[in-house]
Amino acid sequence: MNKLKILYVAAEVYPYAGVGGLGQVAYFLTKQLKKQGSDVRIMMPKYGSIDEETYPMEMLYEGVKIPTESGREVICNIKEYKDPKDKDSPIVYFLENMEFYEKRSNVYGYMDDDIRFLLLSKGVIEFLKKSDWIPDVINCADWHTGHIPNILKSDYSKDKKLRNIATVFSIHNIMHQGMIDHRNATDLDFDNGKDDIADLFDPKLKKQNFVRRAIIYSDIVTTVSETYSREILTEEYGEGLEHLLREVRTKLVGILNGIDYTYMNPETDTNIIANYNSKTFIRRQINKEDLQKEFNLEVCNKPVVGMVTRLDNQKGLDLVMDIIETAIKELNIQFIIIGGGDSKYIRYFSDLEREYPKVVGTHLMMDFTLPKKVFSGADLVLLPSKFEPSGITQMEAMRYGCIPVARAVGGLSDSIENFDMISKKGNGFLFHEYNPYALMMALTRAIENYKNEEIWKEIVQSAMEKDFSWEQSSLKYIDVYRRAINRHNGKEETKEDVIYHMYML
Numbered sequence: 100m101n102k103l104k105i106l107y108v109a110a111e112v113y114p115y116a117g118v119g120g121l122g123q124v125a126y127f128l129t130k131q132l133k134k135q136g137s138d139v140r141i142m143m144p145k146y147g148s149i150d151e152e153t154y155p156m157e158m159l160y161e162g163v164k165i166p167t168e169s170g171r172e173v174i175c176n177i178k179e180y181k182d183p184k185d186k187d188s189p190i191v192y193f194l195e196n197m198e199f200y201e202k203r204s205n206v207y208g209y210m211d212d213d214i215r216f217l218l219l220s221k222g223v224i225e226f227l228k229k230s231d232w233i234p235d236v237i238n239c240a241d242w243h244t245g246h247i248p249n250i251l252k253s254d255y256s257k258d259k260k261l262r263n264i265a266t267v268f269s270i271h272n273i274m275h276q277g278m279i280d281h282r283n284a285t286d287l288d289f290d291n292g293k294d295d296i297a298d299l300f301d302p303k304l305k306k307q308n309f310v311r312r313a314i315i316y317s318d319i320v321t322t323v324s325e326t327y328s329r330e331i332l333t334e335e336y337g338e339g340l341e342h343l344l345r346e347v348r349t350k351l352v353g354i355l356n357g358i359d360y361t362y363m364n365p366e367t368d369t370n371i372i373a374n375y376n377s378k379t380f381i382r383r384q385i386n387k388e389d390l391q392k393e394f395n396l397e398v399c400n401k402p403v404v405g406m407v408t409r410l411d412n413q414k415g416l417d418l419v420m421d422i423i424e425t426a427i428k429e430l431n432i433q434f435i436i437i438g439g440g441d442s443k444y445i446r447y448f449s450d451l452e453r454e455y456p457k458v459v460g461t462h463l464m465m466d467f468t469l470p471k472k473v474f475s476g477a478d479l480v481l482l483p484s485k486f487e488p489s490g491i492t493q494m495e496a497m498r499y500g501c502i503p504v505a506r507a508v509g510g511l512s513d514s515i516e517n518f519d520m521i522s523k524k525g526n527g528f529l530f531h532e533y534n535p536y537a538l539m540m541a542l543t544r545a546i547e548n549y550k551n552e553e554i555w556k557e558i559v560q561s562a563m564e565k566d567f568s569w570e571q572s573s574l575k576y577i578d579v580y581r582r583a584i585n586r587h588n589g590k591e592e593t594k595e596d597v598i599y600h601m602y603m604l
Contacts, residue, residue, distance in 0.1 A: 103580055105132060105139040106234040107189075108223055110216060110243035111206050112143045115154060115191065118206050119409070120356070120491045121241060121271050124323070127359040128576065129189045131569040137577065140234075142223055144200040144215070145178065145193035156180045156193060160229050165221045168298040173199075173218060177226050194222040213278045213304045216243035217296070224250055227261060236265040236580045239317070242275050244268075245309030246296055248316035253296070265587035267579060268317035272488050273331050273338045274413075276310040282339040314343055318583040320351050321576075323489035324510035328353030336486055350586065352579055355513050356489040357569035358498065363471075365499045365563075370468050371475040377563035380500045383475060390476030393469075394460025396433050402549050403433045404542070405477035405501065407470040407492050410440025410463070415483030415506065420447055421535035422542070427458055430546045435473060439464040474499035479545055483530075483538045487511045493527070497562035503527040504541050514567065518548065518558055526562035 107129050111122040125141065132139040156178040165173040176195040182188035195201065199215045209215065224247070227233060239247045248266040255261040279288065284306070292311040297304035314320055322328040328351055330336040332344050344351060366376045373385035391398045404426070408414045426432055434455075436448050445463045452459045462469055470492075474480070480496040482505035489510035493503045497515075505511040507529040518525030528548075530541040548554050 103137045103139075103236065103577065104232070104234045105129075105137055105236055105238060105580060106142060106223070106227075107139060107238045107240065108142045108219070108244045108247060109240040110143065110219065112141055112191065115143065115149050115193075116146050116206050120489065123359075123491060124271070124356055125240060127357070127362075127569055128573060130187050130359075131357075131573040132576065133189050134187045135570075135573060135577070140190045140192065140232075142192040142194065142219075142226065144219055145195040146206060147201045147203055149193070154180050159192065160226065163222070163225050163229070165218060165225060165299070167300060169300045171300060173299065175218075175222055175225075177222070192226060194219055194226075212243075213307070214299050216309070217246055217299055217304060220244060220246040220250060221299070223247055224255070224261070227264075233260060234264060236267060236583050238267045238269060238576075238580070239313060240269045241271045242277055242309040242313075245277075245313035247313075248318075249292075249296055249312040252316040263587070265319075265580070265583040266317045267319045267321060267583050268313040269321045269323070270310070270331070270488070271323055273310065273322075273336070273340060274486075276308050276338065276340070278305040281308050281311070311340060311343065314340065314347060318350065318586045319579055320344075320347065321579060322351070322353045324355045324513045325353035326512045327486075327488045327509040330486070330509060352582075354572055354575045354579070355510055356491060356494075357572045358491060358494045358567050360498070360568045363495050363498050365475055368471055368475070370471045373475075375500075377500075377560050380559055380563060383500055383559075386472070386476035387478070388476075390435070390472050391433070393472060394435050394462075395457065396435075396460055397457045401431055401433050402479060402546055403435065403477040404479045404481060404504075405434075405473040405496075406436040406438070406481045407473055407496075408436070408438045408482075410438050410444040412441070413485050413487075415481075415485055415533070415538070416444050418483045418533070418535045418538045419481060420444075422539045423451065424455075426539065426542060427455055430543060432546065433458055433460075435460040435477060437462045437466060437469050437473060470495070471499070474501045477501050478549055479504055479542075481538075481542070482506065482511055483533075484508060484511065485533060490514070494567040497526060497565055498567065500559045500563045502545065502558055502562055504538075504545050505529055506533065506538075507531050514565075516561075518544075520548075523554065523557060524561070526558060526565055 109125040111118050112125040113122040129139045159179045160177040163175045178193045180191045288306045290308040292315045332341055366374050371386050372389045373382040375382040388398050448461050452461045474496045480501050480503050484506055487509040503515050515527035516525045517529040528541045528545040530537040
């Protein structure tokens, strides 16, 4: 097979500007794709936080004019970065603009994010018009890049240079579709996805649904887990797009995210006191004691229950607030929570720590080192999400032998096998109903099994030996890219193709 040329476009990419799971996926997936032989490259904005001394760049195209209908010129530069120390790291193209990227301290959260990310989409097109390198397929990640398939289909379907580019749109969280709440949009604000794209500086742009347009115009739509791809076909999870998704469900594919096994490796991790693997995980006890000291908890063998999460309503924190004091008193646990977000949750967990000194520990802000300490030292991690498209925390925790107690939704359901007392198989504890009683029962089951040393060893070993590496997932993406190219070129799938894709995915 010919080597695929892939351009991955995202608003954030680790380590240049990584905020959440999207940034990690963008980097580690593309890195694995390159390692397997694809010519894969990345394009993203050049934010002010990206240091050119750390990432020395070469000017590729200077003074690129992004067309607008308002008469106002937007001038961008396109710079290229190649990691000199890592041959598997993809080339990154940075779209540089002083007003919309370099003067901003954050990746997201601005009133003109609609302009900033349409500018990224238009910048991609202008880059390709100048470039000698033309991808076979563009993978557009989340709503920020949703206009790219629309632009290519509407404006460049007859362009000799760009008309053959297929597009894949990856939904990381369908709740975010643009700048307004599209579920409750009025008839005046509703975007059917088929009218012309608003100009960069047209107020109508704020009302456009970037995700709806991407679903309509892309060749393939992916989600970040198989279960999530089915969930979003329902009213409960579809965020108002379930009817459209049912119409195009033949181009909807779910592929579970992965994690990088070099970066997340308890055997070599320098952030933890004691290194170990699935055969020597008894050494986790050293890390547990270090974790207890780090958070000023009593050093003892009580089960330590952790949370590493964004403090957001999606993450099931209301359920935790309902049960955590009872769990502390009746299940005799210690509790640690790490993460920043909603002030309501920050106040609650701060008060909880004061109420239960030596039992509760908090770090209520973003941190990139402490999570590894939690994963390597805590016995359990809570993930009671309302919905979870993929989830990376459970994979990272299991890699380190920290057992998840999670709601069976989305990627949590796909990655965690509920422990069964009869067969003695499983690597976590799942519950289904979104209520505090279901969470408490699952946590109680976990604690009771924790008390049985032999059973607990089997559960920990099973979790650590589960393969969540990007190697298998990246092969599925390659298959999706080839399907997208075939669909774009009007090639009908044969019966053998369908069977092959079912086997692959």
